Amino acid sequence: MSKNNVLRELLPRRKESSMQCLKTESPTKPRRVSLACTECQKRKSKCSGTTPCTKCTIEARQCFYNPAGDRRRKAHTADLLNFRAALYRIAAKLRSGTPEEISRLIWGIQNLPTDQDAVNHLVDGCLLHDDLGIH
Structure with missing residues (x-):
């Protein structure tokens, strides 16, 4: 056998290098911002959601957020308040x-086909207001 045909020995990969490869190969998904600052909304540009946001910092603009404009958070908060009020009435x-x-309250809950139907029925007030006389 000649010297040119000799293959070098392959060693197993070290554990830390394989972990580094895994970290660099799978980039993290960018965080979605619930509400953009007013300047990014005007310019229809991507807002980082920080205070002040990255774009406003780079371009030396005044950065502020209008919390009334966040309809998703507002609707979610209203839903939670309704559920909480219903829970207090049930308790x-x-x-x-x-x-x-x-x-009657228990019968109404048990005779609806799904848990979601029972919750909706209670939150909408059908069992709590009309049937049971709670106001």
Whole structure:
């Protein structure tokens, strides 16, 4: 065998280098910003969501956010407040209602086909307001 045909020995890859490869090969997904600052909204440019945002810092603009413009967060907050109010009404009825009122409440929950239907029915007030007399 000649010297030119000799293959070099291959060694297994070190663990830390394989971990570095995994980290560099899979970039992280960019974070979505719920609300852009007013300057980025005007210019229809991508906002970093920081205070001040990156674009406003680079271009020396005044950066401010209008919280009333964040419709997604506003709707979510309103939904949570409705669920919380319904939960308080249910707890109050379970604590102070008559056995008949509590039975009707439980019957209404048990006889709806899905959990989501039961929650919607309670939050919409069908069981809490009309049937049980809670106001």
